[in-house]
Structure formats: C-alpha cells, structure tokens
Amino acid sequence: MLRAADDLLMDVGFQAMTVGAIAERADVAKQTIYRWWRSKVDILLDVLEEDLRDPSFWPELPHHPHAALERYVTHVGTVFTESPTGRVLFVLIGHALHDPATATALRGEVLRPQRQYDRARIQAALPSRPGGAASRHHADQLLDLVVGAAFHRAFMTGRPLDTRFVRQLAGAVLALRDGVPPPGAPFPAPSV
Amino acid sequence: MLRAADDLLMDVGFQAMTVGAIAERADVAKQTIYRWWRSKVDILLDVLEEDLRDPSFWPELPHHPHAALERYVTHVGTVFTESPTGRVLFVLIGHALHDPATATALRGEVLRPQRQYDRARIQAALPSRPGGAASRHHADQLLDLVVGAAFHRAFMTGRPLDTRFVRQLAGAVLALRDGVPPPGAPFPAPSV
Amino acid sequence: MLRAADDLLMDVGFQAMTVGAIAERADVAKQTIYRWWRSKVDILLDVLEEDLRDPSFWPELPHHPHAALERYVTHVGTVFTESPTGRVLFVLIGHALHDPATATALRGEVLRPQRQYDRARIQAALPSRPGGAASRHHADQLLDLVVGAAFHRAFMTGRPLDTRFVRQLAGAVLALRDGVPPPGAPFPAPSV
Amino acid sequence: MLRAADDLLMDVGFQAMTVGAIAERADVAKQTIYRWWRSKVDILLDVLEEDLRDPSFWPELPHHPHAALERYVTHVGTVFTESPTGRVLFVLIGHALHDPATATALRGEVLRPQRQYDRARIQAALPSRPGGAASRHHADQLLDLVVGAAFHRAFMTGRPLDTRFVRQLAGAVLALRDGVPPPGAPFPAPSV
DNA sequence: TTATAACCGAGACGGTACGTCGCGTCTTAGT
DNA sequence: ACTAAGACGCGACGTACCGTCTCGGTTATAA
Known part of the structure; x- marks a missing residue:
C-alpha cells in the first residue's frame, strides 16, 4: 500500500493521489486504508x-x-x-x-x-x-x-x-x- | 476581498479558507470572486x-x-x-x-x-x-x-x-x- | 427525478434503488437529490x-x-x-x-x-x-x-x-x- | 442469540439491529451467527x-x-x-x-x-x-x-x-x- | 425619462472525493 | 472441530467544496 501511494504520487501528483485511487492501485478496500492511516498524509509519512x-x-x-x-x-x-x-x-x-x-x-x-x-x-x-x-x-x-x-x-x-x-x-x-x-x-x- | 481571504487564512487555516467562506466574509457572491481570480491560491498571490x-x-x-x-x-x-x-x-x-x-x-x-x-x-x-x-x-x-x-x-x-x-x-x-x-x-x- | 425513482423501483427493487442510482438515471448530481429530499423514502412519498x-x-x-x-x-x-x-x-x-x-x-x-x-x-x-x-x-x-x-x-x-x-x-x-x-x-x- | 436479536429490535429498532450488534450483545462472534442464519431477517423468522x-x-x-x-x-x-x-x-x-x-x-x-x-x-x-x-x-x-x-x-x-x-x-x-x-x-x- | 445594458447577490447545479457504516467472507489463535 | 476476535473487499451512505450556470434586482449610462 505504501508502494501504491508512492507510485501514484509520482504518476499523478498529490492532489490526484486520492485515497480511493490508492486503494484501487493496491487492490485493497478504501476502509482498509482508513483502518491503518488517518489520511493520505499519514501514509506518506510512513513511506x-x-x-x-x-x-x-x-x-x-x-x-x-x-x-x-x-x-x-x-x-x-x-x-x-x-x-x-x-x-x-x-x-x-x-x-x-x-x-x-x-x-x-x-x-x-x-x-x-x-x-x-x-x-x-x-x-x-x-x-x-x-x-x-x-x-x-x-x-x-x-x-x-x-x-x-x-x-x-x-x-x-x-x-x-x-x-x-x-x-x-x-x-x-x-x-x-x-x-x-x-x-x-x-x-x-x-x-x- | 483580499482582506477577507487574509483574515480567514489567519482565523481558520488554509483548508477551511474556502472560496464560499471568503465570499460570505466579504459579503460578496462566489461568482464575483471567480470573475477576478481563478482560485483561492491566486487570491493569496495578490494578497x-x-x-x-x-x-x-x-x-x-x-x-x-x-x-x-x-x-x-x-x-x-x-x-x-x-x-x-x-x-x-x-x-x-x-x-x-x-x-x-x-x-x-x-x-x-x-x-x-x-x-x-x-x-x-x-x-x-x-x-x-x-x-x-x-x-x-x-x-x-x-x-x-x-x-x-x-x-x-x-x-x-x-x-x-x-x-x-x-x-x-x-x-x-x-x-x-x-x-x-x-x-x-x-x-x-x-x-x- | 420522481420518475427516475419510480422507474428504478420497478426495475431493480427497493434495496437497489440507491440515491446514487436515482441520480444517475435522472442525470442529476446526488447532492441535488439530497437538497430536496432527506432520503429515498421521502422521494417515494412524493411519488x-x-x-x-x-x-x-x-x-x-x-x-x-x-x-x-x-x-x-x-x-x-x-x-x-x-x-x-x-x-x-x-x-x-x-x-x-x-x-x-x-x-x-x-x-x-x-x-x-x-x-x-x-x-x-x-x-x-x-x-x-x-x-x-x-x-x-x-x-x-x-x-x-x-x-x-x-x-x-x-x-x-x-x-x-x-x-x-x-x-x-x-x-x-x-x-x-x-x-x-x-x-x-x-x-x-x-x-x- | 435469538434473545439478543429480539432485545435489540425492541431497544434500537430494526435498522440499528445489525448483525455485529447482535453478536456483541450475545457475546458471540459474528461468524457464529452467520453459521446458523443467512441474515438478520432469518434470525427474526426464528424468533x-x-x-x-x-x-x-x-x-x-x-x-x-x-x-x-x-x-x-x-x-x-x-x-x-x-x-x-x-x-x-x-x-x-x-x-x-x-x-x-x-x-x-x-x-x-x-x-x-x-x-x-x-x-x-x-x-x-x-x-x-x-x-x-x-x-x-x-x-x-x-x-x-x-x-x-x-x-x-x-x-x-x-x-x-x-x-x-x-x-x-x-x-x-x-x-x-x-x-x-x-x-x-x-x-x-x-x-x- | 425612459430603455438598456453591465454588474452583482443569491444560490441551485453536475461533479469528485471525502470519511463512515454495515454487509458477508476470510483467516488466525486458542480452547 | 468449533469458537472469539477482527481484518478484509465491497458498496452505499450523506457531506463538503469545487467551478459553472441561471436568475432577479440594482445601478449607470445612452437614447
């Protein structure tokens, strides 16, 4: 999932790196992301x-x-x-x-x-x-x-x-x- | 309007400084803002x-x-x-x-x-x-x-x-x- | 919009008659529906x-x-x-x-x-x-x-x-x- | 478990009587409920x-x-x-x-x-x-x-x-x- | 003095993303 | 073998802003 976020950031930029898009790219449900991070910024901190x-x-x-x-x-x-x-x-x-x-x-x-x-x-x-x-x-x-x-x-x-x-x-x-x-x-x- | 944007930025932060809020604070219609600036970032540039x-x-x-x-x-x-x-x-x-x-x-x-x-x-x-x-x-x-x-x-x-x-x-x-x-x-x- | 809701109800049933689906069928934004009705049940009442x-x-x-x-x-x-x-x-x-x-x-x-x-x-x-x-x-x-x-x-x-x-x-x-x-x-x- | 479902129905109504809530009230895992019933409606039929x-x-x-x-x-x-x-x-x-x-x-x-x-x-x-x-x-x-x-x-x-x-x-x-x-x-x- | 046009407030609108909820399935430990 | 615990994919929810778009109503000029 970290990898998906990173890739998306490079591909489409920060604004278009939505939580939904990360979820889709990582083949994961949006809720699963929210279970572990509070926002896409938190994900990037982990990356x-x-x-x-x-x-x-x-x-x-x-x-x-x-x-x-x-x-x-x-x-x-x-x-x-x-x-x-x-x-x-x-x-x-x-x-x-x-x-x-x-x-x-x-x-x-x-x-x-x-x-x-x-x-x-x-x-x-x-x-x-x-x-x-x-x-x-x-x-x-x-x-x-x-x-x-x-x-x-x-x-x-x-x-x-x-x-x-x-x-x-x-x-x-x-x-x-x-x-x-x-x-x-x-x-x-x-x-x- | 620049003043309204500046005040809002100081009061509620950038995320909450929406165009609608600026319009309300400046007693102006949203459309009037968009007539002069393309985004709230443009407003801040002018400020x-x-x-x-x-x-x-x-x-x-x-x-x-x-x-x-x-x-x-x-x-x-x-x-x-x-x-x-x-x-x-x-x-x-x-x-x-x-x-x-x-x-x-x-x-x-x-x-x-x-x-x-x-x-x-x-x-x-x-x-x-x-x-x-x-x-x-x-x-x-x-x-x-x-x-x-x-x-x-x-x-x-x-x-x-x-x-x-x-x-x-x-x-x-x-x-x-x-x-x-x-x-x-x-x-x-x-x-x- | 009332028509869209009615048609959907007949076509797919109540459970599948989601607000999003009504909006799509009526070529309207979801928010527009929520602006006028509080739920899909309210829509049906109007129908x-x-x-x-x-x-x-x-x-x-x-x-x-x-x-x-x-x-x-x-x-x-x-x-x-x-x-x-x-x-x-x-x-x-x-x-x-x-x-x-x-x-x-x-x-x-x-x-x-x-x-x-x-x-x-x-x-x-x-x-x-x-x-x-x-x-x-x-x-x-x-x-x-x-x-x-x-x-x-x-x-x-x-x-x-x-x-x-x-x-x-x-x-x-x-x-x-x-x-x-x-x-x-x-x-x-x-x-x- | 039937009892838990019945109690919940009286206390919070049908919409809030979720399978998860029944499981919690009955001190049971959700999966255990699904082992015996196919839905919360089935539970009510048994009740x-x-x-x-x-x-x-x-x-x-x-x-x-x-x-x-x-x-x-x-x-x-x-x-x-x-x-x-x-x-x-x-x-x-x-x-x-x-x-x-x-x-x-x-x-x-x-x-x-x-x-x-x-x-x-x-x-x-x-x-x-x-x-x-x-x-x-x-x-x-x-x-x-x-x-x-x-x-x-x-x-x-x-x-x-x-x-x-x-x-x-x-x-x-x-x-x-x-x-x-x-x-x-x-x-x-x-x-x- | 009236008509006519420019501009404005108000706010509805089609969209996109948000963060949450509940579903029914599944995996994992621990009896 | 069966359980509790709970993460998971999924899909709908209702909300917040976006930027665009009519609307009337008021100036502000031109006839």
Missing part, C-alpha cells in the same frame, strides 16, 4: 520513514573531511531533486505549511530522527580538531547551513544542485569551520 | 504582492554593513514567524510544493521581483570592498545563504529566529565575505 | 402523492350503490396488485413498519388525505338511507373493512384480488350496511 | 416461530361463540400492538414488502402454519350450525376479515385496538355468519 530507514539509502562517507562533506551534500541534492523520496519529502513539507499538525508529525517522526542520524555521520567524518570527533554543536551548525542552503535552492528556486553548487557550499562551510577564507567564490551562485 | 509592494513594510537599513545585515535578517525572521504576510508566503510555498504551476507563478510574480528589491538594498548597504557597492553576484550569494538558513530554521524546525540566531548568522556570512574567521561561535545554534 | 393527486387516476363511480362499491373495490385491487403506484405504496408501508417516523409521515401525508377523498366519493355513491348521503361514520366503517380486507389479501397472501373476491367483499359489507344476509357465500375465500 | 410455538402464548377460548371471537380478536390486538412478538411480526411483514423472498419465507414458515392453528381453534369454538363445528371455509373467511381489519387498524392507522373496536368487529363478522343485522353500529369506528 518517507521507510525510505529513510533503509541503510542502503545512505552512501558511505570518505574519511577525508572535505570529500566527506561534498559527498554528503551531493547525496542530499540528489535526494531532493531526483528521488521519489525527495518528492515525498517536499509534498509533506508542503502540507506541513498548510497544517500545523502535519508539521509537528513531520518534525517528530522524520526530521528529528533523521537529524540524529546525520549528525552522527558528520561527527564521525569531520573531526573538530586533529584527532578528535566534531562536537555535536559544530555538526549541527554545519548541517543547518548546508541543509538550509540546499533546501532553499531546490525548493524556492527549482534549480539543480549541480557540482559547482555543491563544491562551493562545502567549501564555504568548511572554511567557516576552520576560520579561513573560502576557496574561490565564497558562496553558491545566486538562485532566484 | 502577498500587495503586502510586499507596500514600502512601509520594509525597514530602512543602517549604513554600517554589520548592523545592516543584522537588521535585514531580523526583519526577515519577523516576517517569517510573526506576520500574516509570512503566513501567506508559507502557505503559498506549501502549495507550490504540491503544484508546479503554483511554483512557477510564485517565483515569477513574487520571489523574483522581491529578490531584485532585496538585492538592491543589500548592494547599497554592503560595499563589496571599501568605497564600492557589493557586486550583484555577491549580494545574491549572501541572500541565498541568509534566506536559506532563515527559512530552514523557521519552517523545518519551527524554532524562533531569535537575537542569538540572527547575530550568529549575520556574523558567519560576513566572515565568509571577508574571508576571516567568524566571531565567536561560527554558526547559529542547532535547530532540529 | 405517491403525485400519483394519487392525479384526478384521472380515479374512476368515476356508477350511481347504483352495489355497482359503485364493486367498482371501487376493483380499482383498489388493481392499484394494489398491478400498478406502480401500488408498488410504491407497499414499499412505503414496508418501510413504515421499520421506522415510526416513516409511519407518521405516510399517514399524515398520504393515508389521511386519501381517506378524506375516498370517504367523500363513497358518501356520494352510497346513500345511508333512501334519499340521503351516507354519514361520514358509515362511510369510514365501510372503507375500513374494505381496505383492510383488500390489503390483507394482497399483502399478506399475495393472492390476486379477482372478480370473485371483489363481488363477495362488496356484497358482504353492503349486507352489513343494510342488515340483511349477504348473497351467496358471505366472505371472500380464505387467503393464507 | 417469531419460537414465540408462536409456545402454547402458553395462546389464550384458551370460551365455549360461547361470541365470547370466543371477542377473546380471539382481543388477543390478536394485544399481540399486534403491545408485544415484542407483534413487533417482530410487523418488521418481518415490512421486510417482506421489500423482498419477495422474505415474503415467501414468511408465508411458508409462519403465516400458513399459524393459520392452520388459528383455524382449528376457531372451528372448535364457533359451530357453523347448532351442534356442528364450523367448516374450514367459514373459519377461513371469518379469520380473513378479522385479521385484515385488525391489521389495517394497527398498521395503517396506528390507533389502538380497544374494547369498542373489538366488540364491533366481532359483532359484525358474527352477524355476517348468521345473516342477521349486526348489533348497534355495524362497523368499528373510522380509523384513518
């Missing part, structure tokens, strides 16, 4: 959780800090702009902007756990100083900037998160971490 | 344009670069989290995430003109180098980072864009501009 | 009222008392067993036996007015005594017996109200009126 | 059969013909208007008016056997002529008229089958049997 829980979804990060960060940003960009998972995430954020209850659920069930996972990976890959892991605080700061910029570019502008964007963004935040001038152009290209 | 076009909406920026940026970020934060205008903007972004046509209209009618306006103000306030205005490119880069981070914090986390956040964010992007270590903690506090 | 209000529905009664009564009973029998109107009436009585509200509505909107009409016709056709019209009381008594017996035979037994039945029933109640022995066999044939 | 089979249900009839008939009519009236048994019977007749299969079952399993029983009692109580039992034919005729009138008054009018009604009805049909004028007013009072 997203399942996608994100899959360990194979996450690439292994290189040991070198700069390469690790670029790898991470690249992956975030790909997910945002090219994967069904990103589509689901965007739709859910869209609905959360209409409905505070969805916002609470999305943060509690998806964004918060995901942040914990990401933070741990970043801490492991990016030592705060030679020989030590990054502090929780530093990792969070870095993620906020990176995810904020990536989201902004992908959502607000619809422009691709291409290699140039990734390199500049990674360079900028690493420079901030190290307190040195960023290499080359300091920021990603203008977006809107 | 937003009208809000943003009002010059009194925008604070004057100090001449000192650092103070100007903090003032700008503070204002963006206030609009995002506390104003009806921000609520309308968020709802429209939410709808744009469901419907590409809305996304196109939102970018073309609101985001792009707004970016031009913001860019000009930032260029005027933040000289790229002593004695000159900031280049268009630099201003855009800076705005992308600032708006991305502010949006991320306000939407994705629901946490307030408080003074500490504003100061750290402004400090970080100025440091990037100048190629110097950011003062104190380099980034805003972790958010999710 | 019945309209049928019964039609003056051409009622045969003219001969002046001779005995012939008039036989004519009346024959007509009641035909309506009960062979007409769409009778089918509607039976279905409504059936529903009234499930639901007191329907019973009240059926009596108030159909049975009571109909009785007034029938009573007037019987009074005109059957003088209580030579030279005078039948009293309201006598006419009612007669109708109760006649309609009771006809309904019982048609509903409870499903047997036809044939000529023999009609003649015996008319003869019996007239004999009661006149205080004389009924001609031939006194009652209709056994029925269950 | 009715069981009620009517109970010999204590039937009053002993006096030997005097007139008193016997009044006693019988009184009992029929009480059953129709005041007993759970009458309620079940009415509901089943109601359903039979919607569904021919129910009508067939009701006649075959309840009405016909019941008529045999009643006929025998009437034949025993009402000699056709001095010294002999009533013929089967006469007893049936009498029962048709009596039951028809009682049913009509109870169902179609909702008025009580009171003492005056009973006395007049019994008097009228006995007068018909004997070919003499009925005592006093010949028919029951007008009913609709």
